[in-house]
Amino acid sequence: MIRVVVVDDDPLVTESLKTILEVSAEIQVVGTGNSASEAVTLYLQERPDVLLTDIRMGENTGIEAAKEIFRQVPEAVILLLTTFSDDEYIREALQIGVKGYLIKQDLASIVPSIKAVYNGQSVFGTEIVGKLASILTDQTPRKQSKIHLSEREESILLAVANGKNNKEIAHELFLSEGTVRNNISQLLEKLEVRDRTQLAIFYYQKYQ
Structure with missing residues (x-):
């Protein structure tokens, strides 16, 4: 409930x-x-x-x-x-x-x-x-925009920005949910953000 x-x-x-x-x-x-x-x-x-x-x-x-x-x-x-x-x-x-x-x-x-x-x-x-x-994209780019992301990290970041959950991301990228969860945790730490919404903001600032 x-x-x-x-x-x-x-x-x-x-x-x-x-x-x-x-x-x-x-x-x-x-x-x-x-x-x-x-x-x-x-x-x-x-x-x-x-x-x-x-x-x-x-x-x-x-x-x-x-x-x-x-x-x-x-x-x-x-x-x-x-x-x-x-x-x-x-x-x-x-x-x-x-x-x-x-x-x-x-x-x-x-x-x-x-x-x-x-x-x-x-x-x-x-x-x-x-x-x-x-x-x-109207906002001033964050310092994290200079951080290099791997191809997998960029793919997961895009999926998060599109509002997909871990299960959907795992299916789309042929990964286990555990791998997706770990990668998202690493992204949060690397980009110094606290949640998936902030990851989406980072994506739009850097890639759009």
């Missing part, structure tokens, strides 16, 4: 999201809130598997809530949901380590996205994916 906390400043939206999620027998909504401060409080109280939160919520944003949660729980899994596809929001969300960024209108993708981030993948709505390369 995937335990989820849902936060949106509109109570009607919050309840609608709760209803959509709980149609899936694999998801349990363990808390709902309507502000950034409630997002932090509920996360720390419930320790859900996934936090689904809106971005614009009055004085504080879902990104600010995510920053505070990551400060206290670095391994937190957070999925942002919004009506806005502003480039700066997307860039900041990726930089702090959120696992996904979805547009509210894309309701059909919410349940699959919850399951995907729970399983370690990063997900972005169709509208967001089309903007990722330009958003990320």
Whole structure:
């Protein structure tokens, strides 16, 4: 069972999201809130598997809530949901380590996205994916861009950037899942990044 906390400043939206999620027998909504401060409080109280939160919520944003949660729980899994596809929001969300960024209108993708981030993948709505390369390549290249990667490491990095999980990467590259897992761990260490989202950012900065 995937335990989820849902936060949106509109109570009607919050309840609608709760209803959509709980149609899936694999998801349990363990808390709902309507502000950034409630997002932090509920996360720390419930320790859900996934936090689904809106971005614009009055004085504080879902990104600010995510920053505070990551400060206290670095391994937190957070999925942002919004009506806005502003480039700066997307860039900041990726930089702090959120696992996904979805547009509210894309309701059909919410349940699959919850399951995907729970399983370690990063997900972005169709509208967001089309903007990722330009958003990320606008940033100043990181010092890691000078690091040499082997052909296998580059192939695994590309697969991670495309949102594939270890099993899919292993099948695509004819490797064992253990080998893929080890290579990803080595990439994280070599590039001095903390998760798969940051690996994807590195890929877009260096190769796009």
